[in-house]
Amino acid sequence: MAVIEVRDLAKTYGAHTALHGVSFSVERGEIFGLLGPNGAGKTTTVECVEGLRRPDAGSVRVLGLDPTRDGRRLRGLIGVQLQEAHLPDALRVGEALELYASFYPAPRDPARLLAQWGLQDKRRTRFGKLSGGQKQRLFIALALVGDPRVVFLDELTTGLDPQARRATWELVRQMRDGGVTVVLVSHFMDEVAELCDRAAILDGGRVVAQGTPAELVAGAGARTTLTFRPTAPLDLDALAALPAVASVARDGETVEVTGGDRVTDQVTAFLARGGIVVANLRIHERSLDDAYVTITGGTK
Numbered sequence: 001m002a003v004i005e006v007r008d009l010a011k012t013y014g015a016h017t018a019l020h021g022v023s024f025s026v027e028r029g030e031i032f033g034l035l036g037p038n039g040a041g042k043t044t045t046v047e048c049v050e051g052l053r054r055p056d057a058g059s060v061r062v063l064g065l066d067p068t069r070d071g072r073r074l075r076g077l078i079g080v081q082l083q084e085a086h087l088p089d090a091l092r093v094g095e096a097l098e099l100y101a102s103f104y105p106a107p108r109d110p111a112r113l114l115a116q117w118g119l120q121d122k123r124r125t126r127f128g129k130l131s132g133g134q135k136q137r138l139f140i141a142l143a144l145v146g147d148p149r150v151v152f153l154d155e156l157t158t159g160l161d162p163q164a165r166r167a168t169w170e171l172v173r174q175m176r177d178g179g180v181t182v183v184l185v186s187h188f189m190d191e192v193a194e195l196c197d198r199a200a201i202l203d204g205g206r207v208v209a210q211g212t213p214a215e216l217v218a219g220a221g222a223r224t225t226l227t228f229r230p231t232a233p234l235d236l237d238a239l240a241a242l243p244a245v246a247s248v249a250r251d252g253e254t255v256e257v258t259g260g261d262r263v264t265d266q267v268t269a270f271l272a273r274g275g276i277v278v279a280n281l282r283i284h285e286r287s288l289d290d291a292y293v294t295i296t297g298g299t300k
């Protein structure tokens with residue numbers, strides 16, 4: 001069942017159209033990514049879904065509720081990761097969680113959340129004294145304290161070291177495995193490839209691609225590129241006729257072949273059949289990062 005259903009969402013700020021009919025849906029228990037370059041419309045979209053912004057046209061349903069009409073009820077069911085500026089430096093970690101817990105009818109136990117997010121030793125530490133990673137974990141704990149069914153995470157791991165990023169990803173998976181639906185706004189393709197079950201790429205206020213990370217990669221064109229230098233004459237037409245090969249090009253002595261899933265097997269078998277030894281063989285598998293650059297024209 002779709003937990004979030006967005007249809008033909010449109011939003012204009014003065015003369016500037018930020019969203020031109022955005023549609024996507026998020027299923028229960030998914031981690032869904034929203035990607036796109038600066039100004040693509042991610043924040044506007046998420047704010048319309050959260051009920052913080054009123055769309056000009058289109059429809060949004062979250063857990064069956066209309067965020068513009070049923071905003072109060074909806075806010076009790078969703079969690080939003082805050083940005084840093086929203087907490088005063090003097091507030092202690094434990095106080096922040098107790099305060100946010102007091103806003104909800106059936107909050108999670110703050111002490112358990114602190115332990116779960118590795119902040120039990122920081123209960124009495126003031127917000128201003130936390131490291132970047134600890135602040136991030138506190139924001140996530142605050143987003144979860146109301147026991148939400150849908151959580152919105154924005155720039156989840158910005159500023160975290162590689163180890164802290166991986167630890168955060170693991171906690172987000174645990175969140176999902178506990179039945180929470182997660183919407184993740186991100187600029188990091190490795191994060192999306194690692195975490196998201198599905199994602200939509202926004203560009204210029206439109207959804208330009210959506211699917212699983214693997215589908216996004218496959219949809220952006222040839223998946224694999226092989227380059228090599230043959231040490232004997234090579235029949236390029238016969239190479240191009242192999243079923244998995246999409247293109248063959250020669251640049252000086254180097255041959256570049258692109259193609260689908262089986263291209264590496266077919267090209268190496270072809271070379272072996274002809275007894276052709278190659279030098280400098282390189283195989284590049286298209287990543288989500290490559291696909292994103294192709295889809296959005298290179299900006300992040």
Ligand SMILES: Nc1ncnc2c1ncn2[C@@H]1O[C@H](COP(=O)(O)OP(=O)(O)OP(=O)(O)O)[C@@H](O)[C@H]1O
Pocket residue numbers: 013014016017018036037038039040041042043044045
């Ligand atoms: N309150 C506003 N008033 C006027 N224009 C706005 C307002 N908020 C956003 N915009 C414009 O709408 C477009 C979409 O902005 P939005 O913040 O939704 O993009 P974004 O994808 O979240 O970008 P970023 O990655 O930079 O956060 C941008 O061109 C932005 O300048």
